[in-house]
Amino acid sequence: MNALLTVSGLTVSFGSFTALDGVDLAVEERELRFLIGPNGAGKTTLIDVVTGRTRPTSGTVRFDGADTTGLAEHRTVRSGIGRTFQTAAVxxxxxxxxxxxxxxxxxxxxxxxxxxxxxxxxxxxxxxxxxxxxxxxxxxxxxxxxxxxxxxxxxxxxxPRLLLLDEPVAGMSAAERERTGELLEEIAQDTTVLVVEHDMEFLRRHARTVTVLHEGRVLTEGTLEEVRADERVAEVYLGRSAAEDGPEAGPTSGPAAEKETADA
Known part of the structure; x- marks a missing residue:
């Protein structure tokens, strides 16, 4: 498969705060990719840059082989990128x-x-x-x-050829979450899907490939099993207590999660 979306050396700074710090990311055609990390990790900022809402300080975004870095939002939509927000815009x-x-x-x-x-x-x-x-x-x-x-x-x-979904199951019932997971798997058969998500049970049931962001950098990525086996993920995303309890433990606030920024 070929990468539909490629992010290279992406850095975004707001004054003295660096939201993204040299992020590299490649998402292939018809891939269902989950993007996770504690609050302040840079997840929403990354989506904002890809969709043209935020201009990067440095680095490039390429979509379908074309350089789309800094492209206006309406032109990004017409290029084939669709994006949802945490609150549905209907x-x-x-x-x-x-x-x-x-x-x-x-x-x-x-x-x-x-x-x-x-x-x-x-x-x-x-x-x-x-x-x-x-x-x-x-x-x-x-x-x-x-x-x-x-x-x-x-x-x-x-x-669209690429869907960017920001916490699509937040606030949903268990039945709605299950239906949404099935829907995303169906859509990913012919459309690339990148999902920002915090619901760990939803992640366990539907994630194929996972990228973990921490403090504006890619901490690790791979299959769900590979990511869950990484001790660094347990340390910064699940928290020390979850690491001690085992891989099935749910998320805790953790030291990194206490950092409040505009990024969800």
């Missing part, structure tokens, strides 16, 4: 189908911005996330999990 007053239709229109040229309900992209996207029967419901009446799935459908309608 329009409550619009129907589910209208939300997807509006998102799908974003990549079209102005002369094609007519109502396109006769096109297949809206019903296809809703069918894919299991919301076809909710097409005419107002988005404001959806559950938390359904709002997250709607936002994913909005991205899928834009036909």
């Amino acid at each position: 329009f409550d007053a619009l129907t589910v189908a209208d939300n997807v239709d509006l998102a799908a229109s974003f990549r079209l040229a102005p002369h094609r911005l007519l109502r396109r309900r006769d096109r297949a992209d809206v019903p296809e996207a809703l069918e894919r996330v299991g919301m076809a029967d909710l097409a005419e419901r107002k988005a404001g009446g959806l559950s938390h999990g359904q709002r997250q799935w709607l936002e994913i459908a909005m991205l899928l309608a834009q036909r």
Whole structure:
């Protein structure tokens, strides 16, 4: 497989604080990659740089072979990168189908911005996330999990090649988390997916490859088993007590997690 996204020597500094410090990352086609680390590790900052929300101090971002470093957000979307946030960005007053239709229109040229309900992209996207029967419901009446799935459908309608998802299962019920995991595995069959996540049980069930960030640097990466066996991960991400309790222990606050920054 070939790397669809390549980040090289990425550094982001805000005054005296360095959010990313020489990060290298390669994500291959049709890969389901999880990005983890304690608060302040640089996870959200990395996504912000890839999507054009933040300009790096140094380093490069290449997507599908092209240098996209510092590319404006709207141009990043049109290049084939979609991104969700921790709070779903949907329009409550619009129907589910209208939300997807509006998102799908974003990549079209102005002369094609007519109502396109006769096109297949809206019903296809809703069918894919299991919301076809909710097409005419107002988005404001959806559950938390359904709002997250709607936002994913909005991205899928834009036909991206890379999806960046920021804590997609936060606040979901157990059943919603399971359905979301299945959905991400389905999407990764033809679309590259990079997931920022804190839910360790979700990670254990669905992660294929994991990259661990710590204090703006890549600490380690590999399969879930390889990452869990790394003593440095237990030290900085799970905390000393979890390392002593064994690999099944859940996350603790840990020394690194106490560092508060704008990065989630």
